Amino acid sequence: MNDRITDTPAPKVSFVSLGCPKALVDSERIVTRLRAEGYELSRQHQGSDLVIVNTCGFLDSAKAESLSAIGNALKENGKVIVTGCMGAEPESISSAYPDVLAITGPQQYESVLDAVHRALPPRHDPFLDLVPPEGIKLTPRHYAYLKISEGCNNRCTFCIIPKLRGDLVSRDAADVLREAEKLTAAGVKELLVISQDTSAYGLDIKYAASRWRDKEVRAKFLDLASALGELGVWVRLHYVYPYPHVDEVIPLMANKKVLPYLDMPLQHAAPDVLKRMRRPASQERTLERIARWREICPDLTLRSTFIVGFPGETDEDFELLLQWLDEASLDRVGCFKYEPVKGAPANDLAAPVPDEVKEQRWHRFMQAQQKISARRLKRKVGTRQQVIIDEVGPSVAKGRSMADAPEIDGAVYVASRRPLRVGEIATVKIERADAYDLHGTAVGF
Numbered sequence: 001m002n003d004r005i006t007d008t009p010a011p012k013v014s015f016v017s018l019g020c021p022k023a024l025v026d027s028e029r030i031v032t033r034l035r036a037e038g039y040e041l042s043r044q045h046q047g048s049d050l051v052i053v054n055t056c057g058f059l060d061s062a063k064a065e066s067l068s069a070i071g072n073a074l075k076e077n078g079k080v081i082v083t084g085c086m087g088a089e090p091e092s093i094s095s096a097y098p099d100v101l102a103i104t105g106p107q108q109y110e111s112v113l114d115a116v117h118r119a120l121p122p123r124h125d126p127f128l129d130l131v132p133p134e135g136i137k138l139t140p141r142h143y144a145y146l147k148i149s150e151g152c153n154n155r156c157t158f159c160i161i162p163k164l165r166g167d168l169v170s171r172d173a174a175d176v177l178r179e180a181e182k183l184t185a186a187g188v189k190e191l192l193v194i195s196q197d198t199s200a201y202g203l204d205i206k207y208a209a210s211r212w213r214d215k216e217v218r219a220k221f222l223d224l225a226s227a228l229g230e231l232g233v234w235v236r237l238h239y240v241y242p243y244p245h246v247d248e249v250i251p252l253m254a255n256k257k258v259l260p261y262l263d264m265p266l267q268h269a270a271p272d273v274l275k276r277m278r279r280p281a282s283q284e285r286t287l288e289r290i291a292r293w294r295e296i297c298p299d300l301t302l303r304s305t306f307i308v309g310f311p312g313e314t315d316e317d318f319e320l321l322l323q324w325l326d327e328a329s330l331d332r333v334g335c336f337k338y339e340p341v342k343g344a345p346a347n348d349l350a351a352p353v354p355d356e357v358k359e360q361r362w363h364r365f366m367q368a369q370q371k372i373s374a375r376r377l378k379r380k381v382g383t384r385q386q387v388i389i390d391e392v393g394p395s396v397a398k399g400r401s402m403a404d405a406p407e408i409d410g411a412v413y414v415a416s417r418r419p420l421r422v423g424e425i426a427t428v429k430i431e432r433a434d435a436y437d438l439h440g441t442a443v444g445f
């Protein structure tokens with residue numbers, strides 16, 4: 001064994017990951033590479049040799065959070081490298097914090113690593129610093145995000161992601177599937193498929209086929225979903241727009257090949273607002289489509305997000321949204337008050353909605369949806385649900401059914417006569433529902 005290596009402490013890096021699941025995947029990649037090079041990771045800025053802050057620049061409030069995280073890191077440690085979405089506008093960081101060591105943009109893994117190498121050279125020994133084959137997951141071991149593409153071809157007027165991350169760049173299907181296989185081999189029980197627009201997957205590479213196991217798999221939404229469905233783990237699809245070809249995936253959900261769950265950010269229902277937002281698939285007849293999906297797959301859970309107070313949103317537009325919401329009867333819904341994002345074309349649209357009107361609309365929206373969500377949840381009382389366990393407590397474990405994505409949806413609280421393990425999937429009899437969560441007892445393991 002090499003004495004020099006055992007005598008020298010490993011360089012220690014503290015990592016802050018802000019923003020959406022997509023940013024989390026970027027963080028995981030950086031962290032995996034750092035670990036492979038022999039860096040040690042710490043949760044504490046103090047005592048670390050360096051801090052990396054992966055920023056989010058989507059909304060002004062996220063930017064403020066990122067800037068404050070950079071400020072804290074500088075105060076507590078002093079050596080700070082900034083990466084992520086805010087790195088696309090380096091002046092906004094360097095003007096506030098001229099002392100940061102380096103600023104790199106989103107997905108610039110190599111540049112982040114170069115900056116780390118310059119500030120804190122690696123102490124690498126491939127025999128000592130082995131990385132688990134699935135990489136380092138910042139999410140718990142039993143679930144992992146699987147990023148299938150970067151960037152976006154849409155140009156929603158409130159969004160600067162295409163500016164920050166560029167047009168759609170899809171990964172080969174075989175590449176995605178190999179990563180998924182490695183994750184499941186390492187114990188991951190649930191894969192969360194993410195991208196900016198999952199239903200557009202493969203468009204940029206003309207749906208090219210690549211070889212996985214003994215067959216060719218096209219880089220197509222349906223083909224990828226069905227190949228992932230062969231892995232025998234939960235597969236959850238996020239950021240899917242209601243294009244007609246999404247219909248094809250519903251039978252896979254009815255057969256539980258992939259989870260009967262669609263995260264479909266719709267943002268509004270009024271045609272004029274959708275037009276001004278320049279939303280993808282806004283012309284599709286979404287209500288009819290949802291009704292058909294539910295006929296094919298009655299257990300389908302639909303999650304969505306909406307924006308109220310978008311410039312030019314009239315009272316009629318808002319009433320139409322509420323009416324739509326009632327008819328669609330979605331299971332899980334998030335709602336944001338419109339916030340102008342620097343550099344977004346929507347800022348130049350006429351008729352901004354006053355803050356107090358935004359606030360009122362947001363409250364009305366949330367009240368309306370809460371009733372719908374509670375009604376949908378109540379239907380589950382008396383049923384048996386498969387529940388994946390996230391946390392165990394002394395008497396009750398906390399988990400999620402197929403209808404609940406981690407971090408954004410509700411939970412299932414499970415009483416059990418035998419201790420449950422994190423990552424285990426138990427059959428749970430649902431006894432009670434409140435506004436967001438379910439409660440029940442494990443009846444099968």
Ligand code: SF4
Nearest residue numbers: 152154156159161196
């Ligand atoms: S679909 Fe629209 S909101 Fe989503 S990343 Fe693309 S441009 Fe932004």
